[in-house]
Amino acid sequence: MTTPAAAVWGRAEQQDFRARVRGCLLGGAVGDALGAGIAALSLDEIRAAHGPDGAADLVPAYGRRGAVTAATQLTLFTVDGLIRAQVRRDTGAWHPPTDVHRAHLRWAATQRDWGPDERRKDNGWLAREEWLYTRRDPSRSCLTGLADEVLGTVDKPKNPTARDAGAVVRSAPFGLLVGWEPQLVCQLAVECAAQTHGHPTAYLSAGAFAVIVHGLARGETVDGSVQRALSLLTNRPGHQPVTDALKQALGAVRQGIPSPTRIDALGDPENAEDALAVAVYCTLVGEDVRHGLRLAVNHDGPSHTTGTLCGALLGALHGETALPPAWLAELEGRSTILELADDFAMEMTQGPALHGPAASAPGWLQRYPRG
Structure with a gap:
C-alpha cells in the first residue's frame, strides 16, 4: 500500500488532483443536498410537489436549503481517517482500516453528544466542527455498527444482513x-x-464504487473504470448481484432516452448494488453535472443516496469547476468540505514535507494527531 512520493507530482498534476478531490467531495455533498429534501417521497409525490419534471433545484431539508445528510458527514470522517492513517505511517503503526474506524467512531460521537469534547486533544479539527453535531438520518446499520469500539472485519463483519448503501x-x-x-x-x-x-x-458495492472513483480520479473513462471494478470483483464470493447490477447499468445506456422509468428498471436503490447502478447510469447518460444529478434524485427511492454517489462520480470525472455554482453557494458545510479536500490533496502529494525525517509541521500534527 503505497502513495506516490512528492517528487513525482508536478505542479499541473497536483492542481488536477486537487480539482478532482474537491470535485468528488463537493459533488457528493451537492448530490446529497439535492436529494435530501425529496428522499422520503415517491416519484409521483415529487412531481406533485415540484412539477412534471420533478425537483430541478435544491429543496429545503432539516430547516434549510442545501442541507446534507449523514452520507456527507461520514464521507468527511472517512477523509479524516485516511489523512490520519498517512500521518501515523511515520510511527510504523500503519493500519488504514483501524484509522478509518477510529474516524467513524468520532462521527458516531457527533450523533450522541451535544457538541465537541474540548478535552479530547486527539480528536483533531474535524471533530470540533459544531455543525456536524446533528443527526441527519444515518442508516441504522451505521449507528449499530459503530455503537462500540469492536472492529468488524470481512471474516467477522458487523451487521451481516445489512445490505443498504x-x-x-x-x-x-x-x-x-x-x-x-x-x-x-x-x-x-x-x-x-x-x-x-x-x-x-453491501461491502462489495463499496469496493466497486471506490474503484470506479479511483479510475475517474486518474483521468480514465467511466466505462473503463466500471470494467475494472467488474474484473476485480469476479473472484470474490457473493459478487454476482453487484456485477449484474453494474452490467445492467452499462446496458441501460443503449436503451434510449434517460428517464425515471429506466432508472426504476435498475432495481431498488434501498439496496447497495442497485443504488450504485443508478449512480453509474446517471453519470454515463447525464449531459452535464446538473442533468446527471437531476436524473439521479428524481425516482422512487432514497434520492440522497443516489445523489451522493452520482455527485461524487461526476465531481471526480469533471473536477470542481463543473459543479453548478448556485448549488455550491448554498451547500451546508462548504468551507469545511473545501478545507478537508485541500488537506487531503496536500497530504497525498506533499506529506513528507509535513511530517517526515527531514521536516515536521507541528500545526499539521495538531490538525491530524497521531494518537
Whole structure:
C-alpha cells in the first residue's frame, strides 16, 4: 500500500488532483443536498410537489436549503481517517482500516453528544466542527455498527444482513488514493464497509464504487473504470448481484432516452448494488453535472443516496469547476468540505514535507494527531 512520493507530482498534476478531490467531495455533498429534501417521497409525490419534471433545484431539508445528510458527514470522517492513517505511517503503526474506524467512531460521537469534547486533544479539527453535531438520518446499520469500539472485519463483519448503501455512500475517498493499485483500493473499501455492513453485496458495492472513483480520479473513462471494478470483483464470493447490477447499468445506456422509468428498471436503490447502478447510469447518460444529478434524485427511492454517489462520480470525472455554482453557494458545510479536500490533496502529494525525517509541521500534527 503505497502513495506516490512528492517528487513525482508536478505542479499541473497536483492542481488536477486537487480539482478532482474537491470535485468528488463537493459533488457528493451537492448530490446529497439535492436529494435530501425529496428522499422520503415517491416519484409521483415529487412531481406533485415540484412539477412534471420533478425537483430541478435544491429543496429545503432539516430547516434549510442545501442541507446534507449523514452520507456527507461520514464521507468527511472517512477523509479524516485516511489523512490520519498517512500521518501515523511515520510511527510504523500503519493500519488504514483501524484509522478509518477510529474516524467513524468520532462521527458516531457527533450523533450522541451535544457538541465537541474540548478535552479530547486527539480528536483533531474535524471533530470540533459544531455543525456536524446533528443527526441527519444515518442508516441504522451505521449507528449499530459503530455503537462500540469492536472492529468488524470481512471474516467477522458487523451487521451481516445489512445490505443498504450506508457504507457505499462514505466510500468515495478511498478512490482518491490515486497512488494505490486498484485492487488495494477495493480491499480497503471492502474492509472498512464491513465495519458496519456485513452483507457481501453491501461491502462489495463499496469496493466497486471506490474503484470506479479511483479510475475517474486518474483521468480514465467511466466505462473503463466500471470494467475494472467488474474484473476485480469476479473472484470474490457473493459478487454476482453487484456485477449484474453494474452490467445492467452499462446496458441501460443503449436503451434510449434517460428517464425515471429506466432508472426504476435498475432495481431498488434501498439496496447497495442497485443504488450504485443508478449512480453509474446517471453519470454515463447525464449531459452535464446538473442533468446527471437531476436524473439521479428524481425516482422512487432514497434520492440522497443516489445523489451522493452520482455527485461524487461526476465531481471526480469533471473536477470542481463543473459543479453548478448556485448549488455550491448554498451547500451546508462548504468551507469545511473545501478545507478537508485541500488537506487531503496536500497530504497525498506533499506529506513528507509535513511530517517526515527531514521536516515536521507541528500545526499539521495538531490538525491530524497521531494518537
